Amino acid sequence: MNDALILQEDHTRNVVNVFEFWKKVLNHPRSHLDAQRNFDISKWLQLGYTVEDLCLAIYGCSKSSWHMGLNPKTGGQKFTLIRHVFETADKIDYFIETALEDMQKNLDKQKSDELRYEMDSQHVSKTFTPVEWAALMAEIHARIS
Numbered sequence: 001m002n003d004a005l006i007l008q009e010d011h012t013r014n015v016v017n018v019f020e021f022w023k024k025v026l027n028h029p030r031s032h033l034d035a036q037r038n039f040d041i042s043k044w045l046q047l048g049y050t051v052e053d054l055c056l057a058i059y060g061c062s063k064s065s066w067h068m069g070l071n072p073k074t075g076g077q078k079f080t081l082i083r084h085v086f087e088t089a090d091k092i093d094y095f096i097e098t099a100l101e102d103m104q105k106n107l108d109k110q111k112s113d114e115l116r117y118e119m120d121s122q123h124v125s126k127t128f129t130p131v132e133w134a135a136l137m138a139e140i141h142a143r144i145s
Contacts, residue, residue, distance in 0.1 A: 015041045018054045019082075021136075025062050026080040040082045044092065053096060054086070060095030061085045063102045 018041045019033045031037075044054060061067050061080060069078035086092060 011042065011045065014045055014051050017051055018045075018058070021055045022058050022082060022085070025058050026085075028080070037082050040086050044086055044089075047089070049092060053092070056099040057085055057092045057095035060097070060099035060102070063098050064095070 015038055016033065019037060023029055023031055041054065045051070061084070065071070066074075067079045067084065069076045085095065
């Protein structure tokens with residue numbers, strides 16, 4: 001097998017891994033990887049962002065109340081499409097920073113032994129801990145290898 005084919009297979013696997021992470025984290029389970037989504041992800045990988053960077057950006061988007069539809073001015077409209085997350089390098093960088101800040105907050109909470117579970121009579125909601133994040137990133141790495 002020649003080197004160019006191996007590189008193409010690795011790139012394709014990276015695109016699929018980012019896409020599958022996006023589907024899971026931003027709740028798009030029925031979405032398919034079409035040519036436009038493939039291009040949108042490939043472009044940023046080719047410009048030097050890693051799979052981990054793009055996954056952090058996706059996670060960061062999930063922590064933006066505005067992008068998750070909680071802005072009353074947007075009438076609940078979500079902005080979680082791949083083209084929204086990966087619109088510009090500045091936006092990707094912003095989401096990465098948001099993700100890292102959220103992970104640090106979770107780590108600070110863990111260090112201070114704060115509860116990570118909130119219970120009420122209706123449901124149990126669980127925060128995304130750094131340990132869970134690391135496990136998810138390890139799963140992505142395993143798929144790449």
